[in-house]
Structures are given as structure tokens and as C-alpha cells.
Amino acid sequence: MKNYNVNEKGYYGEFGGAYIPEMLYPNVEELRQNYLKVMAEPEFQKEFDQLLKDYVGRPSPLYFAKHLSEKYNTKIYLKREDLNHTGAHKINNTIGQILMAKRLGKHRIIAETGAGQHGVATATVCALMGLECIVYMGEIDIKRQAPNVARMKMLGATVIPALSGSRTLKDATNEAIRDWINNPVNTHYIIGSAIGPHPYPDMVTKFQSVISEEIKWQLKEHEGRENPDYIVACIGGGSNAAGTYYHYLHEEDVNIIAVEAAGLGIDSGESAATSVLGKAGIIHGCKTLLMQTNDGQITEPYSISAGLDYPGVGPMHAHLCKTGRAEFMAITDDEAMKSGLELCKLEGIIPAIESAHALAIFEQKIFKPDDVVVVSLSGRGDKDLNTYINYFNL
Numbered sequence: 140m141k142n143y144n145v146n147e148k149g150y151y152g153e154f155g156g157a158y159i160p161e162m163l164y165p166n167v168e169e170l171r172q173n174y175l176k177v178m179a180e181p182e183f184q185k186e187f188d189q190l191l192k193d194y195v196g197r198p199s200p201l202y203f204a205k206h207l208s209e210k211y212n213t214k215i216y217l218k219r220e221d222l223n224h225t226g227a228h229k230i231n232n233t234i235g236q237i238l239m240a241k242r243l244g245k246h247r248i249i250a251e252t253g254a255g256q257h258g259v260a261t262a263t264v265c266a267l268m269g270l271e272c273i274v275y276m277g278e279i280d281i282k283r284q285a286p287n288v289a290r291m292k293m294l295g296a297t298v299i300p301a302l303s304g305s306r307t308l309k310d311a312t313n314e315a316i317r318d319w320i321n322n323p324v325n326t327h328y329i330i331g332s333a334i335g336p337h338p339y340p341d342m343v344t345k346f347q348s349v350i351s352e353e354i355k356w357q358l359k360e361h362e363g364r365e366n367p368d369y370i371v372a373c374i375g376g377g378s379n380a381a382g383t384y385y386h387y388l389h390e391e392d393v394n395i396i397a398v399e400a401a402g403l404g405i406d407s408g409e410s411a412a413t414s415v416l417g418k419a420g421i422i423h424g425c426k427t428l429l430m431q432t433n434d435g436q437i438t439e440p441y442s443i444s445a446g447l448d449y450p451g452v453g454p455m456h457a458h459l460c461k462t463g464r465a466e467f468m469a470i471t472d473d474e475a476m477k478s479g480l481e482l483c484k485l486e487g488i489i490p491a492i493e494s495a496h497a498l499a500i501f502e503q504k505i506f507k508p509d510d511v512v513v514v515s516l517s518g519r520g521d522k523d524l525n526t527y528i529n530y531f532n533l
């Protein structure tokens with residue numbers, strides 16, 4: 140049987156690895172040597188589980204969406220990551236990484252953020268643990284995402300604008316890496332998705348794997364079996380998807396569907412459908428599928444949802460795509476917005492626009508009436524209210 144987990148060298152098939160400047164090697168190596176050991180400590184697991192329960196509010200419900208199921212004539216379950224503290228799955232990872240940082244003796248935390256969601260999740264856990272928090276954010280994004288900047292400040296974080304390049308996520312990441320090189324001893328860098336140099340994709344995946352761990356026993360309660368016929372998640376960098384798939388990767392009766400943002404359309408030049416448009420390349424320290432020009436410059440991605448507006452996918456997903464283990468589907472802005480509004484009307488749940496992409500597959504693909512389809516509802520739509528208002532003229 141094929142292996143879909145990371146190997147000891149940090150690769151998923153041909154993807155992954157640690158392509159980093161030499162100056163960063165000691166930091167990443169310290170983490171690589173320790174992360175599995177630390178995660179296996181009973182004390183670490185106990186503290187992680189306790190915080191997920193009492194602070195995040197886990198387990199998140201697995202909700203049978205009756206009206207949605209009736210409409211599409213199949214059995215649809217929603218994994219309610221939107222009900223977590225701070226409104227999405229991102230907190231699972233930041234809780235895990237802040238505990239890791241503490242075990243490694245780090246008392247200063249840095250992070251990069253695009254739309255600000257990962258910055259808020261990081262600032263939250265730093266406040267919880269009383270650690271210094273510095274968030275790098277592109278100057279343009281700071282202007283576009285004022286409420287999240289305010290949240291981070293209220294939580295005690297320092298937000299530093301990235302002033303170079305396009306002044307967005309890529310430039311914020313460069314600033315964070317520069318900071319880490321200059322502060323190797325006391326600082327931990329919390330990466331926000333299943334990307335980056337090894338061991339980050341694997342570490343983030345393992346922290347997020349609580350999602351599929353819960354789905355297994357919850358589905359058993361609902362349906363009398365642990366395995367659904369399909370498991371579905373949207374992919375930006377791929378952390379909610381990695382966590383949703385993790386315990387099903389080697390269950391061959393479970394079909395995996397990965398949903399990317401097509402933006403204005405795959406061929407429009409305004410898209411983030413990496414599996415179709417990408418080629419192997421290096422981004423943020425790993426080899427993966429990446430949208431790039433013929434001479435290897437990273438292409439600016441586009442999606443109406445900030446969380447999916449990323450030019451690559453994590454290396455695990457590149458491997459799932461290449462091997463055919465996962466079926467990749469691309470959903471446009473319009474399709475996602477329509478499905479987001481549909482969930483509001485049918486189930487009384489306002490989803491994040493990222494999550495609405497995963498819901499839109501039911502318009503594209505026909506499932507059998509007795510198929511069980513579990514969809515990761517990665518986040519709630521409060522943060523997207525302005526986008527909904529402008530799009531639908533509400």
C-alpha cells in the first residue's frame with residue numbers, strides 16, 4: 140500500500156523537504172529533532188487535550204445537515220470547526236505550537252499573517268500563555284483587514300507592517316523568516332498552515348488531526364460506521380484539509396475530495412487553483428505544487444476568500460494530487476458565494492467563504508442517496524460579512 144504520511148527525510152513522495160537558507164538551519168533542525176518526542180510526552184498530550192476541550196470547546200459537533208441532504212439527495216454531515224473559539228480550525232494548530240514553543244524554552248513568538256486569521260489565532264494563544272507576540276503583516280493587508288489588526292492589538296500582539304514587494308502575505312513571510320534568523324535562541328515561529336520546511340507540514344497536520352480523530356467516533360455514533368464514503372475540505376495551504384483527511388489517508392474505502400478556489404475561473408488569470416495551474420517548485424521552504432511563470436516567478440493568486448488566496452498547496456496535498464489519492468475540484472467565487480448563502484437559508488449557519496467552496500461541490504458532483512459525505516466547515520462567516528454584503532447588495 141502507498142504511504143501518504145511524511146517519510147523520515149520530510150518528504151511526501153517527491154514533495155516536501157526543507158529548502159531553507161543556511162542561517163535558518165539550526166532553528167528548523169532543533170524543531171525537527173524534538174517535535175515528535177515532545178508530542179509523544181503524556182504531559183504534553185494531557186495539556187493539549189485539556190486546552191482543546193476547555194478553551195477551544197472541542198469536540199466540535201458532527202452535524203447531520205438534514206435540509207442540505209434533502210436538497211442534494213445524499214447524506215451530508217458538517218464537521219463544525221466554525222464553532223471553535225476564534226471561529227475556525229486555526230486555533231487547533233496554534234494551541235499545539237504554543238505548547239511546543241514552551242517545551243523548547245522559547246518565550247518570544249513570531250507569525251506571519253495575510254488576512255489576519257492566523258495572526259489572531261496566534262495572538263490569542265500568546266495572551267493565554269503570557270508570551271510576547273509579534274505578527275508580520277503586509278502593509279496592504281493591514282489596511283484591508285482593520286478589524287483583525289484591532290483584534291491582535293487588543294490581545295496584546297505587536298503588528299509589524301511588511302513594507303517591501305507587493306506588501307502582502309509573501310512579504311510578511313519574508314520578514315518573519317528574517318526575524319527568526321536574527322533571534323534563533325528565544326523565538327519560535329508559528330506557521331499557520333500545513334506548509335513550510337519539514338517538520339512544519341507534519342507537525343501542523345498532526346495538531347489538526349484531532350478533526351478526523353473526532354469524526355471517526357462521531358460518525359460511528361450517527362451511522363454505526365467510522366468511515367464515510369467521502370471526506371471533503373477546502374484547501375488554502377491545506378491545514379484543515381490535512382487534519383480532516385489524516386486518519387482516513389490509508390482507508391481505501393474513503394474517497395478524498397480537495398476543493399480549491401478557482402477565483403474568477405481557472406483560465407481567467409485570476410485564480411488559485413494550484414493543482415491545475417501549478418508546477419513543482421519551491422515556496423516557503425518546501426517543494427510542492429506552485430503557481431509560477433515559465434521562469435519560476437511565483438504568480439499572484441486570486442480568490443474572493445482570503446484564506447484560499449495562496450499560490451501553493453502543502454506538500455502532502457501535492458502528493459495526494461500527484462498519486463490520485465485525492466480528487467481535486469475547483470470552485471469559482473460565484474459558486475462559493477451562492478453555496479454560502481444557501482447554507483444560511485437551509486441550515487441557519489453562516490459559513491466562512493473558504494468553507495463555502497467545499498459546500499459548492501454538491502452543484503458539480505452527484506452523490507448516491509446512501510453515500511455519507513463529511514464536509515469540513517472550517518470556519519464561520521462573521522469575518523466575511525462585508526464581502527457577503529457587497530456581493531449580494533444586502
Ligand SMILES: *Cc1c(COP(=O)(O)O)cnc(C)c1O
Pocket residue numbers: 227228229256331332333373374375376377378379380446447491493494517518519
Ligand atoms: C485560513 C482558513 C482556511 C485555509 O487554510 P488551510 O490551511 O488551507 O486550512 C480555510 N478556512 C478558514 C475558515 C480559514 O480561516
